[in-house]
Amino acid sequence: MISDRFPLPEKSGADIRTMNLARYFASLGPIDIAYLSNLHSGSVHAEGAEEDFEKDDIFSGKYRLQKLEYPSSLRGRFGISVRGFPYPVREYSKASMEKLFSLIESGGYDYVLVRYLRNTGGFFGLSQIAKRKVIIDIDDVLTHSLYDTLFAPTNNALRMLFRTINKVLLAYYQTRCVTVFGACLVCSEKDKSDLWGERASESTFVVPNTLGTRAPGELRMESGFNRRHVLLFIGALHYQPNVSGLLWFLESVYPRYRNVYPDAVLLVVGRCPLPEVIEVCDRTQGVELHPDVPDVIKYYRDCRAVIVPLLEGSGTRLKVLEAALLDRPIISTKKGVEGLDVVSGVHFLEFDDGPSFCEAYRTLSDEATYDALVTRAENVVLEKYSHSTLSTSMSKVVSYIDFKSSEFSSLFSRSHAPAG
Template sequence: MKNDNKTLRILFLSQRFLFPQDTGGKIRTGKILEQLNKRYRITVISNVESPKDDPYLPEMRRLCEKFVPVPWKEIPRYTWRWYWDIFKKSFSIYPVPMLNDYSPELEQAVLDELKNGSYDLAICDFMQSTLNFRRVTGIPKILFQHNVEATISLRHMKRSRDPLFKIFWWLQFRKMFYHEKRESARFDAVIAVSDLDKQRFEEWYGLKNVHVIPTGVDTDFYAPNPDVQVKKQIVFVGAMDWLPNHDAMLFFLEEVFPLILREEPDVKFVIVGRNPAPKLKKLVQNYPHVELTGWVEDTRPYVNESAVFVVPIRIGGGTRMKIFEAMSMEKAIVSTRVGAEGLPLEDRRHIYLADAPEDFARDVITLLRDADERTRIGKQARQYVYENFRWEKVADVFASICEMVVNQKNQSRIKSEAMAETG
């Protein structure tokens, strides 16, 4: 029995409040929900921290028919309390990220809403939130996986130089691998954001129900501005409280940027992103050519005025939405292969790919000096994402997966009921 789209009711758990949209995960989830809300009846449940989140509450009307806020207070990052909390959680059988995103109040809100409402489908956003879904039964369930989380822990372990950190990340990898495998298997379908992630889910965890959606971009919002004067400037955009971004900046500042300064001593580097760690703030003080903005309302002015956009990510999973956003703005991009992992991009056609510090620095210098090459690759990049990766197309794929899961579950239920009657 096929569901009428207009009556399909979906409960969506997003542990993190979706505004401001200052991380790749928030943007991806928010843009998909905005499109799904035009087709289905959506209820979103999220933690909300007052008064910080209160000004953004009206924005939720674009994403859902009903919003259920759950009061929550996050421990401030880089405080002794925050470090102590991580230390205590490291002794649990669960990985730290899963414990960070669990709360009894959030879990109960999900159960209460499902009990009181008539829903066709329940979606859990991110692996870290699955503990809040562990008692959800009797309804089709989808896990929206923005990364293969165990991959991130594994890469942290491989990059760590300190023996204690290496042990910590090895234990986190083992825990995340076990729980990611177990929790993913409890869902009727898993949605991944790249073919590579799908392959890992299948090979590592033996999953047979993994579906892929492409990464999207708002090509109207992230558009080139021909009136802006481009400076001799490099830019990086990303939430600095996400460890792969923090590691990327340490790598770039310590190993790549000095090589660039040797050839281009007047170049400026701008790091745009919230919550930079004390270690990064201290490192930036050694470079008068580096600006650390912290959180900004709009990243586009910084990107528009920069000649080169860099993505020196060495640790991570999923896909980097910031790359598609920069491509949509006709920017020349230099990225590591891990940074561009999972995106269907061609080296020297859509993006420059380099891993070694010397190669990365050389490509940045080449693009700083060659305006024609920046224009060529920028225009090709913009055309490519405009034709293939607009959010409307991404939402179409997501919606088809939702309807398929609901229909399969209904058909299975009808078949079981028929067999029970004949038996």
């Protein structure tokens, strides 16, 4: 497994998905990990986190990698893009690339799982046999609504031109990955369509997000119906789609909600808040920012409903799955639940502005409606986003890799057989 960071302890959606995939492969045999950043992600850890870390550490071998710094000049950025590394794909250092090639080509691995397209730099140089073993978990499709969030806003014509060219190169790079490597994973049918269109490649598989080690019903949660008007926003506060959605909600939706419910509170919980998040939370009445908390359960207990005000992004939202299993209704934009098999008014309540949010929230004043939303959301998560669903999906991927590898090995052997 090749990952941005060592995914323990599981403090984010990215880490949860990484560990879910790792646990699947660990059920097949020993698994090693090559990672880019420090062991512990996040700055605050729960009491006993070290013990949990040791208990959950399933990796047999660990290898630390480095990438080259991304060029600061526009010329340098354009140069690496046309050389085959469109942003955000970056080159590994020479030592790390040599280590990776040595491990992949001679490490005896049956499968090589790469988390994120951006970590595949240089992999086209692998042998044909090795490339057949590579599974790329694309996760977020970067060439659609997420693309603009990769960059800071600019009016510079040259920078805008570079970003346009880079997007074309990134789309081409993405297509090469789908056609060259053994398999590619996405989180939803929507992402599969965005990635490949109607002519979906047989090597592209939907592997939905599932929750981590916390099992349904593991924590007793009292109904939130009688809670005061407390909303919960939860997510990484340095991830641009979360930041943009939260700022939009605070500026365009929350003031109207506070006018209707003057005692309302919004709990904003997440890792690594950007300065603009801290500033807007500080100056907005009725907002509490709780950064880098060791456990989010307290905040679910304190809230009446969970909001997902996303306007961009891809994948499936682990925060929606978690809220469903912790007995809190979800009020979301359409984008916030995109990729999940849920229906507005059945599993969640949809909004797109201040009035529609207040109208959605008012429906929660009926206890039967509140309880029904919670129950139906939990049921759909248990049915379609369970660990067994992930295992079934990944079994298809592994079977496909095995078949194609065997097929390729047979062709290779015949082509190198001595003439009769």
